[in-house]
Amino acid sequence: MARLAANRWTSAIIPALLIHIPIGTVYCWSVFKQLIADQLNASPSSVEWAFSLAIFFLGMSAAFAGPMVEKNIKQSALVSMICFVVGFAGTGVSIALHFLPGVFICYGAIMGIGLGVGYLTPVKNLMLWFADNKGLATGIAVAGFGLAKAIASPIMEWLIGTIGLVGMFYVLAAVYAVMMLGGFLLIRRPAGWVYDPAVSHVSRRTIMTKPVFWGIWIAFYLNITCGLALISQEKDILHDVLQSFPQYAGLNQSELAAAIAGIIGLVLAVDAVFNAAGRIGFSTISDHLKRRESVYQIIFVMSIAVCVLQVALNSIDNAVLWAVLAMLFLINAGYGGGFSTLPVLLDQHFGTKTVSTTHGLTLSAWAFAGLSGNQLASFVVTHAPDQAHRYAALIPVITALYVVALVSATLVKRARRQS
Template structure:
């Protein structure tokens, strides 16, 4: 038993099993067209299932933090059940050609599993890796980023052959794929649930967990600053990533699949690199400054060569890789930064609340670039808008996210501590 009672078996492996499962939500683009064709719907109608899933992910994390804080075994099991039920349900409702059913199963049910599952391993990892919190969260969240790279070949295989027009030869493969994946991820997430365990001797400080004040958090300037810069980073990342295929086609680069795999690797690599780099820095907020400034520099370098019209292809690919790395690094650097500012005791709760930014960004990121393109018919203008937002995020990181540690426990909690001390004196 001692052989498996260590940080790799009790924290890293279960975190990867859970995150590599739920991270497949980002494979949506591989089969959304097939769902639309089978159901006789437009891609735009079907696309809402993904937007709902990301929104519910963020909101279930925002309001499920206290539940995760109290019992990681219940939360990991609940995550697996919701995620797997949502995936199997999606297959069933595709078969029934029910768009509302797909919205509910893929968007709401699976979204709840995503939000709870995303939060569940984070605090456990930071407890096991007390001196390397960034590396720990980076390893887990990298699984979320790598899920697309790992699952995409399997999904392509399960979908089967296509005709000359790119339509599936056997349309029933689309819902069968969801049933098979549901079975695979049930096994993976259940193993993760069984293995996940906090270090021996650690006990939850239930008073702090119960008395965490959402009101104090939402009024705190540092938390607001972190929320805003996290929101902007996701919005900018999604705005560019959603146009990746169109931008490459615009500059005449044909190996789009190769670049997609490359940017996915940078996305996952950025999650480990930036968060582990934060372990070596005095202030983890510096990581966000590096992410924003490097992103702005990449945009400027591309624009110097007269925008996308005459840019060297390698510069455009480098820009996409840098933005993807910063996008991933923003996610993995968030929990350690929140821990530094607000303490580890209520990290699942405050982390969940911060992830509400992901919910809102999931609805605005893709739409931002689509709106700019619709109004200007210019990919260059998309670059200018995103670069401007990164500049705003840089200012927020410098002036609003203060280095001081803040308490987000309510006065009721403080009164309980005072009463305990009085009792001790008596």
Template sequence: MEKFNNKWMRAVFPALLIHCSIGTVYCWSLFKGDIAAYIGSSVGEVEWAFSIAIFVLGMSAAFGGKFVEKDIHKSSLLAALFFVAGMAGTGFFIYQKSLIGIYISYGVVMGIGLGIGYLTPVKTLMLWFDKQKGLATGLAVAGFGLAKVIASPLMEKLLGERNNDGHLINASNVYTMFYILAGIYIVMMVIGHILLKKPAGHEEESVQTQNFSYLTVLKNKTFIGIWLMFYINITCGLALISQEKSILAFIGFGAIGLVSSLTAVFNAGGRIFFSSLGDRLKDRNSVYKVIFISTISAFLLTIVFDGLNNSIAILVIAMLCIINAGYGGGFSSLPPLLSDRFGINTISTVHGLTLSAWAVAGLTGNQLSAFILDKTQSFDMLLYVIMGLFAIATLISIFVVKPGIVVLESEALNRKEEMAAIK
């Protein structure tokens, strides 16, 4: 069994099993209309289940970081149980035609599984890949991005054929699909739970974790800067990604499914590319400068050549691919950046706190684009607003998130006590 006790079998493979399971939350658009039709509610009402799930994901990560820090085996099992219970519960409440039940099962219960599951493998990966933290987190978080590409064909198969109006021929497939997926994902996540293991000799909980102060971190200027630029990157990404289909239809491009798969590949690829790039740079914060500046450049090219109004499809598709890559890269580059600034000992807790930005962005990203388009009916205006927000994020990255490790008050106290003990 010793040959299986390595970083690939104890960190990468279980992380991929967990993230490829929970990442299917991004397949929501495939079946939300079918759920609405079956239970007799509007798509807008059903849509809130997804928003709640992303919000609970971020908040459960924010407050669950200390629990993950203590014991990854308990947290990985808890993530599996909550995620699968939420998925099976969603199927049950669809059958019962209960919108509130769907909010609770898909939004709250599954959301808790998402947050704890997303956080659990990260520190373990960075401990195994001490010199390549970016590559490690990029590989795992890429699983979250690729989940949509992998699961979408399976979900379409389980949903079955549709009539000319686009409705399912067998409407009951919409809830039986959730039961089948719950069975598949419990197997994947439990195997991930069993295999996941920290390197030999590493204690589950450090002294720094025990004395961790949430308030100290939340008041820290560097943390606030990272939180804000992470929030802006997600909000802007969601604002544009949520309008992909509408933008392509506006310019008259027909192969929307092909572009959707292409952008999903860029989303996953960006997670590996940008976080790996950070391993080669003196300061990992530079990765965010690259993400923001390249995205602004893509917007400028599209605007200068009036790609939206002149139907220059290649420019528009390139812009969508770049923002998807930057969106994914922002996620995978976050844990190594936080580790460099705040240290590895409390990374799960600090990372969890930062993911609260994801919770807030999940409620504001789609709504931002919807509000702008409702008021202006202009995709150009949407690009201008997003570009302005990315410019703000760039300034934050340059002037607020400075180089150098941040020594938290709790760590300083521990060091003081250690010195006193030595004396």
């Protein structure tokens, strides 16, 4: 039994974390995006496309990598390591050469492919090793992706201050190469598992003709879109709320800026904790429910409730901050939980044998949400009729989308397992 537990850790959990923690640093983009713009003499909005492309290529590469992961997990781990490390280091080279298209190619396309293949690689392996606790196992690994921002952001800031932006990319590329190489060397399927193309391969076209697939896809897509729309604006939302907070009325501009920056930094750190906790917590809860769609229903009902609460308390000075914090923390938790529960939900409907293919296809929703979430928030905020409270206009829009997601998850729950 101890040998089995050790094998589970060394063959599934540890390599999953060694792969997911490096690739999860894609969410550290805000740490250095302005610095890239400054060094390349480019506008922040143009540089922002590198991140959007990274998420797009993440989702689309995952959509096409499923069969490779099913057939050869070692190959997919190696492809992920090479693409991610080359893309990350290449971003540093592009910045050093003042070549913005290189940033798009390296950070957006090459690294994005490494993200998608790497994200998908450990998932089915974990489900095979932890057949009785699939949700917990995938939740732990995917939590590494969510926690990466909290772990790497201060390290990146220290390295930038010590050796510069380009040096930071080179040093971390080397560190991530070692970590992902370790994941590649350790990861393996359980003894006795044999790839059978007759049962492991399933036509993408067949999957995409199933209404239940699109129900899951829509629910997943809307959860990411709403999460990104809110997360992309959370600094500005907090700044607006705190700036008018009665307790700060007597501070001068520099004192006010310092106080607000300190609180925002703390809130963003707590956000990362809630995101990771949601990934582990919601997926673990799903192990104890008859239908895993129930977790999605819980996430959407919770998200709708905190949005409504924020709108209801928006005009009460002493309550609005707590309502905003509850909204940010719980939506971050639901955002993470949607990712970790997805593989086991697909397993429930399509079976473990083809989960890499179905999971990869569904992750295409992440690609499109990466392009639409930020843009939705920007559009709503820019066109809000009351610019003094422009971020408040985003909350009703997000609430309506969560309602649609809840309806989609409820319809999926009524569907039978696909044969």
